[in-house]
Amino acid sequence: MLGTREIRRRRLPFALITAIISLVSYLVMMVNGLGAGLKHVSGSAVLSMDADAIAYSEDSGLSVLFSEFDDETITRIVDLPGVEQAAAISYVPVNYKRADGERKPAAFFGYDPGTIGEPEVIDGRPLSYFEDDGALVDREFLDAAGLHVGDRITVTVKLTSRTFTIRGVVDEGYFFFQPVVYVLRDPVNELLHAAPPTTVPLVLQPILAGEIDPVADASSAKDIGMPPVRLPHAGEVDEVKEAEAIPSAPLPFRQKATIVLLKGDHLPGITGAGFRLVTPQVAFHHVEGVAIQEATVNALSSFGYFIGAVVVGVFFYVFTIQKVQQIGMLKAIGMTNSFIIGNMLFQVALLGAIGVGIASAFAVATAWFLARYPDAAPVLVDSRTIVLTGSFVLLTAVAGTFFSARHVMQIDPIIALGQQQ
Amino acid sequence: MNESRFRPFLRVVGLSHSYGAGAGEVHAVKDATFSMFPGDFVALVGPSGSGKTTLLAMLGALLKPTAGRIFLNGEDIGLLPGRKLAAYRRETIGFVFQANNLVPYLTARENLQMMGMRRGAVTKEARLRADRLLEELGVAHRASALATELSGGERQRVAIARALMNEPQLVLVDEPTASLDSERGRQVVEALNAEVKARRVLGLMVTHDRAMASTADRILEMRDGVVSDQTLASVLIGDEGQQAVATKVQPSMWRGGATARRRRQLRSLLPRRRR
Ligand SMILES: Nc1ncnc2c1ncn2[C@@H]1O[C@H](COP(=O)(O)OP(=O)(O)O)[C@@H](O)[C@H]1O
Ligand SMILES: [Mg+2]
Numbered sequence: 001m002l003g004t005r006e007i008r009r010r011r012l013p014f015a016l017i018t019a020i021i022s023l024v025s026y027l028v029m030m031v032n033g034l035g036a037g038l039k040h041v042s043g044s045a046v047l048s049m050d051a052d053a054i055a056y057s058e059d060s061g062l063s064v065l066f067s068e069f070d071d072e073t074i075t076r077i078v079d080l081p082g083v084e085q086a087a088a089i090s091y092v093p094v095n096y097k098r099a100d101g102e103r104k105p106a107a108f109f110g111y112d113p114g115t116i117g118e119p120e121v122i123d124g125r126p127l128s129y130f131e132d133d134g135a136l137v138d139r140e141f142l143d144a145a146g147l148h149v150g151d152r153i154t155v156t157v158k159l160t161s162r163t164f165t166i167r168g169v170v171d172e173g174y175f176f177f178q179p180v181v182y183v184l185r186d187p188v189n190e191l192l193h194a195a196p197p198t199t200v201p202l203v204l205q206p207i208l209a210g211e212i213d214p215v216a217d218a219s220s221a222k223d224i225g226m227p228p229v230r231l232p233h234a235g236e237v238d239e240v241k242e243a244e245a246i247p248s249a250p251l252p253f254r255q256k257a258t259i260v261l262l263k264g265d266h267l268p269g270i271t272g273a274g275f276r277l278v279t280p281q282v283a284f285h286h287v288e289g290v291a292i293q294e295a296t297v298n299a300l301s302s303f304g305y306f307i308g309a310v311v312v313g314v315f316f317y318v319f320t321i322q323k324v325q326q327i328g329m330l331k332a333i334g335m336t337n338s339f340i341i342g343n344m345l346f347q348v349a350l351l352g353a354i355g356v357g358i359a360s361a362f363a364v365a366t367a368w369f370l371a372r373y374p375d376a377a378p379v380l381v382d383s384r385t386i387v388l389t390g391s392f393v394l395l396t397a398v399a400g401t402f403f404s405a406r407h408v409m410q411i412d413p414i415i416a417l418g419q420q421q
Numbered sequence: 422m423n424e425s426r427f428r429p430f431l432r433v434v435g436l437s438h439s440y441g442a443g444a445g446e447v448h449a450v451k452d453a454t455f456s457m458f459p460g461d462f463v464a465l466v467g468p469s470g471s472g473k474t475t476l477l478a479m480l481g482a483l484l485k486p487t488a489g490r491i492f493l494n495g496e497d498i499g500l501l502p503g504r505k506l507a508a509y510r511r512e513t514i515g516f517v518f519q520a521n522n523l524v525p526y527l528t529a530r531e532n533l534q535m536m537g538m539r540r541g542a543v544t545k546e547a548r549l550r551a552d553r554l555l556e557e558l559g560v561a562h563r564a565s566a567l568a569t570e571l572s573g574g575e576r577q578r579v580a581i582a583r584a585l586m587n588e589p590q591l592v593l594v595d596e597p598t599a600s601l602d603s604e605r606g607r608q609v610v611e612a613l614n615a616e617v618k619a620r621r622v623l624g625l626m627v628t629h630d631r632a633m634a635s636t637a638d639r640i641l642e643m644r645d646g647v648v649s650d651q652t653l654a655s656v657l658i659g660d661e662g663q664q665a666v667a668t669k670v671q672p673s674m675w676r677g678g679a680t681a682r683r684r685r686q687l688r689s690l691l692p693r694r695r696r
Binding site: 001002005006009010325326329330331332333334335336337412413414416417418 | 509510522542595
């Protein structure tokens with residue numbers, strides 16, 4: 001009764017503190033929303049991969065930019081005890097060009113249909129095994145970029161250009177601040193290594209092509225155990241592709257890959273010659289910039305909570321100082337410390353809840369507004385962010401009244417008689 | 422008022438309080454001994470610094486005696502543990518202070534109801550009681566006014582009503598008329614006296630105003646911490662129930678035929694006594 005009456009009859013100061021709580025929690029919600037958004041754009045694709053473990057090459061530092069596997073290593077990883085399912089993924093960062101000429105960066109992931117690397121298509125259709133010019137595009141990116149199923153995008157890497165047609169929509173998120181585009185692994189490898197696409201291991205190509213007779217030319221056969229990286233001329237690529245027109249039986253893995261997704265028990269932590277298995281979470285935290293970005297966001301939001309606690313604390317402390325005489329009187333007529341402090345905590349909780357409520361509405365509105373602009377800050381305000389931030393703001397606000405509560409306890413009720421304390 | 426209620430009595434024995442220690446020690450109250458009986462409205466007078474407030478604070482459990490005892494209905498309140506003091510003040514004592522008696526953002530009625538709250542909620546009983554008390558003290562028409570909107574006299578009347586909310590046994594009043602003119606002050610004190618009488622509880626009022634003190638049944642005088650009760654025996658005048666209580670407290674006064682004579686003398690000393 002005391003707490004609510006005081007708020008009702010001293011509206012201005014309590015409205016002020018509510019406004020401040022709501023501003024602080026709005027700020028912290030935006031920071032945390034930005035953190036969630038940055039986390040999303042910096043690597044949600046890794047987290048949404050259907051894997052218990054991800055293999056990186058040994059010296060890559062868990063970076064897709066440096067991880068690289070050859071067929072032999074992939075085979076050894078897949079043959080590890082405990083591996084139930086596996087999928088090789090090739091990654092290449094690209095600048096794609098839309099039909100209207102606009103250029104934008106994107107993260108191209110190459111996968112093999114039918115493996116666990118294949119993303120779930122939520123709209124349009126999946127790619128068939130040989131649909132080298134098909135692409136599956138992330139939903140958010142599609143909306144933000146104004147692209148549609150059926151649109152064509154052209155990418156150029158290392159002088160190799162390829163045009164893809166958007167066939168389906170996936171919900172895989174972003175990688176390394178770029179929207180994720182899923183295509184088959186051949187075109188990615190081609191862009192990545194400027195190597196001709198193939199459906200047979202590279203080591204077998206010269207033999208199949210009749211260039212080498214493995215029986216007659218044993219030393220050459222040994223040489224091709226380490227296939228030479230040969231930069232083909234631009235024209236050659238299409239020729240080879242033409243030559244490969246007749247599909248051979250699909251093999252589980254095609255020559256090179258960036259990472260390997262694995263399913264099975266107790267895989268993370270395993271290391272072997274040339275590779276290292278980690279959980280998707282570990283992989284995510286090693287995406288370039290994620291760790292420092294999380295630290296930054298955490299520092300900012302901690303600072304926000306701290307400011308909130310201090311502001312609420314100072315406000316209520318000033319209230320308490322102003323009311324020393326009155327509190328002394330209340331104590332003298334037999335009101336307990338817990339009653340008086342309880343009223344104060346009730347006020348903080350009530351004003352905090354109102355402030356957080358207002359802030360939540362504004363945060364959701366801001367996030368919704370920002371989401372309409374693809375180049376705006378990637379603020380992601382979901383119910384989790386709101387509930388967590390809101391409760392934490394409330395907690396810190398309540399904690400902020402600690403000094404006021406202590407002061408209340410120290411007030412000697414004898415001051416009601418006009419005596420010095 | 423409530424006839425089945427136990428009639429309280431107060432006995433103070435050798436009560437002392439000193440502030441500070443060593444060379445700077447101030448003996449604010451020295452060896453005070455006196456008693457109060459049901460319906461007793463006592464004025465505590467004395468010059469500034471004589472120890473009145475200190476004595477009041479000890480009776481109200483706001484200050485620990487450095488020596489001596491305070492018995493209210495035979496219970497030594499000096500022995501109450503710290504955690505019970507708030508409840509003691511809330512349930513047994515009714516305080517009226519010089520100023521700042523009321524919570525400013527509450528109405529007159531809410532200031533009273535606050536005393537009757539249980540677990541944060543105002544009981545129906547408290548509601549009825551608050552309105553009845555405001556009526557008795559002639560401020561019912563101001564029940565919905567905020568404490569800050571009341572005049573000085575209204576404020577003190579509401580404060581008296583508030584002090585009576587929890588049916589206290591001992592009402593302690595500190596200079597209740599300091600902020601009022603003498604006419605209004607007298608009315609407030611008379612209202613207070615009437616309430617104490619009606620409830621047959623104990624009332625002790627600190628005042629430096631002799632005129633105001635003369636409205637009381639008796640006067641305790643303080644000088645340099647020493648309490649002198651020139652009219653001690655006046656309390657022995659009264660009905661049989663009071664005599665029984667007094668018997669327990671001051672048995673010596675009832676011994677021998679001298680007592681009856683003394684009672685008659687004392688009775689004649691108190692001309693303004695009604696009844
Ligand atoms: N908190 C205190 N510390 C030290 N001395 C005090 C304190 N309060 C009162 N005194 C002293 O005790 C004496 C009695 O004070 P008080 O009880 O306030 O007298 P009164 O109410 O009659 O004016 C005075 O000499 C005063 O200075
Ligand atoms: Mg005084």
